[in-house]
Amino acid sequence: MASTPGLISLGGGMPNPSTFPSKDLKSIIDTLIDTKSASVFQYANTLGVQETLEVIPAYLEKTQSITCLPENVILNSGSQQGLYEIGKVLANTGDTIITEEPTYVGAISAFSASALKMEGIEMDSMGMKTDLLEEKIKKLIKEGRKPAFIYTIPTFQNPTGYTMPLERRKHLLEISRHYEIPLIEDNPYGELRYYGQNVPAIKSLKDAEDVLYLGTFSKVMTPGLRLGYTIAPVEVISKFNLIKQALDLATNTLSQYVAYEYVKQGIIYKQVALNVDLYRKKRDIMINALSEQFPKGAAWSKPEGGMFVWLTIEKEVDTKEMIGEAIKNGVAYVSGQAFSTNGTQKRSMRLNFTYGNDDQLAEGIKRLKKTFGN
Template sequence: MCMRERMNYKFSYFLDGMKPSEIRELLKMASTKGLISLGGGMPNPKTFPSDVLKSIMNDLIETRSAQVFQYANTLGVQETLDILPGYLEKTQGIKCLPENVILNSGSQQGLYELGKVLANPGDTIITEEPTYVGAISAFSANGLKMEGIEMDSMGMKTELLEERIKQLMKEGRKPSFIYTIPTFQNPTGYTMPLERRKHLIEISRSYDIPLIEDNPYGELRYYGNHVPAMRSLKGGEDVLYLGTFSKVMTPGLRLGYTIAPTEVISKFNLMKQALDLATNTFSQYVAYEYIKRGAIYKQVALNIDMYRKKRDIMVNALESEFNDGSIWSKPEGGMFVWLTVSQNVDTKQMIGEAIKNGVAYISGQAFTTKGAQKRSMRLNFTYGDDDQLAEGIRRLRKTFVKQ
């Protein structure tokens, strides 16, 4: 027997569709000094409610350490499961019961569970085109094939969706579910109006295809009127709804949730036992207290004030720097602007040039499984300081606008 010097690892085919994060890869290569990153999708650290969290955490450790450091039930800590329906009714008009809730390690874990529970490897699912890069990862990791439906400024084009479903069904590829981010979409910032939401629910019910509503940014509206969550609409009771504390508390505490009918929750429960047994107990108690003490409402109001200003700075800077026929979204909330430049360039290939000019973004191609969206990019306006946002856009202009 001949012993090899090194192990010859064979990796699973689930990894084939998974791409490394573009920005992380690039930053490894680039010297980051002075670089303005409009790339990451991070909340501004000034929105982290440190004082409130410190007092909540101290109280919890002093009074409930036996519980807060113990394993939790797989579905979640009962107090947190009990308090979420009231929060969701108040903020999103969603009516549900504690037994319709599962708490997860971020809504990202909820996405992964969906791919495991509602589909088999090789199955087809529907997403928006472009869509959230983490959803592409979660679905690829489950071996799912994604069919992206084109969007306009009102979100997924539901007329096209229906045609595509019919065609897929003819091919024997009925989609296992439809995934949408209807409010302040990542990456485009677009919001789907009420009529289209109703149409989407109608399609989901007529073809008996589960509808997934991912709403991490719903609480962050800066302009315009609230558009009801699909889960809150008549006929939307079976919509699976994903929410998160990442944008209204902190992403580092890794807490999200899925709202679903009890027969689906019981399957998530089974699957989560294999994934991590239970979500971080301490985070769940912190979130419970954060809602119970009302701190969440005060903090979200502050976040909205800060982010509205930052959104305006970015949109105004684009108006003054990119008046060359380029187009961009003007989001009413959330964290992103979607810029499509007028020049016929591939934004992925231009990243090196942009970094040389001191600015980073994520190219449109990161948000698609088709290699499309070549002239587009996602710009984040929540993380940077106000003056960095305007300067970042000036640097982008140097990269993309013919002088």
């Protein structure tokens, strides 16, 4: 769809190609081929290349204040694979799990593959409502359906862009510990902050040793190299290892070595700063265009970082049914229903501001206005 002539796609979750550090990656790859071809083209250990396993804890300590050891890390073919492993290891077929409502469509896909029953917890602009979460857990336990785990994207959530404040993160962790329900923190966008103060990762908080943490190089290097990682207790990592052996034996060896050099040489920190500058401008263009085109009749999130804006039309409308009309008007989005665990979110849609060029972002919002009217 994104390649349809004249169509402006605000739907995909793709980074902007101008952020791909092609020259740096070419230099890294050329050197690796010249000096380590016997290693970079060989099978890797299922858990990952040792050098990369060792550099990730230092990287997380610097960027997220997370303390872990190499034995707490498994490298995956994108964090999507990590989500699938979590669904297989931490739950059994038919188990109930908890997510935000709405939540990441890839998580819905991964957990559905294990036939898990998802219970979505309503959100506000500060993320998952933890008071409702606790009420839901008590209800499920009474029904004999204690959740197998809780899944959250607390920072620049996909699809809403919302960020959970520190006190609510602490409450979420407290609930997880009190009811002995594993907590999964997915943080693909954490370094893409454009405004406001950093909020500590849940995994970095006191008593968060058992929190499972998902990270990725897709937003800070390139998505095409397909490299993500999961941080977990050693006994859980060993179970992920068995699942991954059956899935693909090992993650792409060359990608792992490239990521190692990318972090070791400090290129990642320079590139993220460039990405932030670019995306801040694009975020502002979309927010300003929404203010101009929808002075009334709609509401939207105002994310301090990440890649997405969540737009909700106030009148009764089904954004899924309206996709055809939107495409006729030359714009695409993802309907809110794609992110729903219960078939709701019909009046909402996710808009991506990182991929399109500046003129496309403003024009795309104009075309949305034409589609949904006053």
